[in-house]
Each structure stands twice: as structure tokens, then as C-alpha cells.
Amino acid sequence: MPAPDFRGTWSEPEVETFLQEVTIPLRVATQRPDGSLWLVTLWYRYRDGRLECATGASSALVRFLRHEPAVAFEVSTNDVPYRGIRGNGTAELEPDHDKAVLRALLERYLGGTDSDLAVWLLDDAREEIRIRIEPHEIYSWDYSERMGEGSSESADESDN
Numbered sequence: 001m002p003a004p005d006f007r008g009t010w011s012e013p014e015v016e017t018f019l020q021e022v023t024i025p026l027r028v029a030t031q032r033p034d035g036s037l038w039l040v041t042l043w044y045r046y047r048d049g050r051l052e053c054a055t056g057a058s059s060a061l062v063r064f065l066r067h068e069p070a071v072a073f074e075v076s077t078n079d080v081p082y083r084g085i086r087g088n089g090t091a092e093l094e095p096d097h098d099k100a101v102l103r104a105l106l107e108r109y110l111g112g113t114d115s116d117l118a119v120w121l122l123d124d125a126r127e128e129i130r131i132r133i134e135p136h137e138i139y140s141w142d143y144s145e146r147m148g149e150g151s152s153e154s155a156d157e158s159d160n
Contacts, residue, residue, distance in 0.1 A: 004049070004087070008140035015085055015140050019046035019075060023109055024084075026051060028133070029072040030064045030091075038064055042131070043105040044075070050132050054102040057095070057127035065091045071133060083142040089135040096130040 006012045026044040029037055040061050042053040051073065055061055065071070069091045076084025096102055099122055106118045113122060120126075 004089070004135040005137045006140070007137070008085075009083075009142045010085075010140040015138055016046065018083070018085065018140070019044075019051075022075065022077070024075050024077060025109075026053060027074045028053070028061070028091075030061065031068045031070070032064050033067045043109045045101070045104055045108055050134055051089075052101050053131040053133070054096050054099075054105055054128050055131060057129045059129075061131075062093060062129050065093055065131065069093075073133060073135075081142070081144040081147040083140075083144060085138050085140045087135050087138040089133045089137075092132045092134065094130050094132070096128040099128050101130045102128050 006015060010018065025041045027039060027041050029039045032038050038060070042055060042061075044051045044053045046052075070088070071091050072086070072088045074084060074086040076082065076086070102121060103113060106113050106115075106121065110118060112118070121128075
């Protein structure tokens with residue numbers, strides 16, 4: 001698969017740094033079998049140029065991605081100065097038998113696996129699916145300069 005097309009404010013290394021440093025959930029849009037759109041929020045990690053998520057095997061998202069693997073996604077800050085990335089790509093699904101992705105996500109977002117939520121998610125009876133998103137396009141924006149919060153170059157509004 002060809003490398004993603006990186007556009008917008010940040011270089012590819014800056015996008016990678018952003019995706020590895022922030023612990024903002026990923027928003028993923030997909031298409032339902034009836035053609036309507038569906039949006040979900042998931043924890044993610046960025047590894048080897050891909051976005052990796054995990055979810056329960058019986059989730060609606062898994063059903064939708066099996067029907068249509070094309071997705072759009074966004075990771076963006078909710079506080080000023082607004083910055084982030086959005087793009088599109090293709091999702092691949094596979095069982096997360098050892099729950100390695102889920103464990104990594106629990107470490108990343110909760111700092112460990114000691115919480116009640118982590119215990120529930122890691123229960124042996126719960127089947128987990130790894131979602132690996134191969135980005136095709138990634139567009140970055142950073143309004144820090146425009147909002148007076150630093151010296152980053154701001155995005156061209158015509159791309160928004």
C-alpha cells in the first residue's frame with residue numbers, strides 16, 4: 001500500500017509526534033450497510049504508520065467495518081488552541097486473542113490495568129477485535145499562532 005499523503009500544517013514526523021504524544025480518543029466514521037454514516041470514538045495508538053484500536057467483537061462497528069472497511073478519522077484537541085489531524089483510510093480487522101492492543105490502550109489512557117473498567121474489558125469471556133487503520137490521507141491543522149498560543153504556522157482555511 002502506498003504511503004499516506006500528508007497535507008496541512010505539519011510534516012509527517014510532526015504528525016507522528018502529535019499522534020504518539022496526545023491521549024485524545026480517535027473519532028472514526030464508517031458506513032452502515034444501509035448507506036447511512038456512523039461515528040464512534042475509540043482509544044488508539046499510532047504504530048508503524050497505522051492507527052490501532054480495539055473493540056468488542058460483537059460491536060456494531062465491527063459489523064459495519066466488515067461490510068465496508070473505508071473510514072474517515074479525526075484526532076483533535078478540544079481546548080484552545082485547536083490542533084489535530086483528520087483523514088481517511090482502510091480498516092483491517094483481526095482477533096486480539098491475547099488482548100495485547102487492548103492492554104496497550106489501557107496503559108496509554110488509564111495508566112494501567114488496575115481499574116474496574118480494565119478488569120471488565122480484560123475478562124476472558126469478552127472477545128476483542130483489533131482494528132488497524134491504514135491511512136490514505138492525513139491533513140493536519142494547528143491554530144496556535146492564530147489564537148496567540150505559540151509560533152506554529154496556521155492552516156489554510158480553504159482546506160477546512
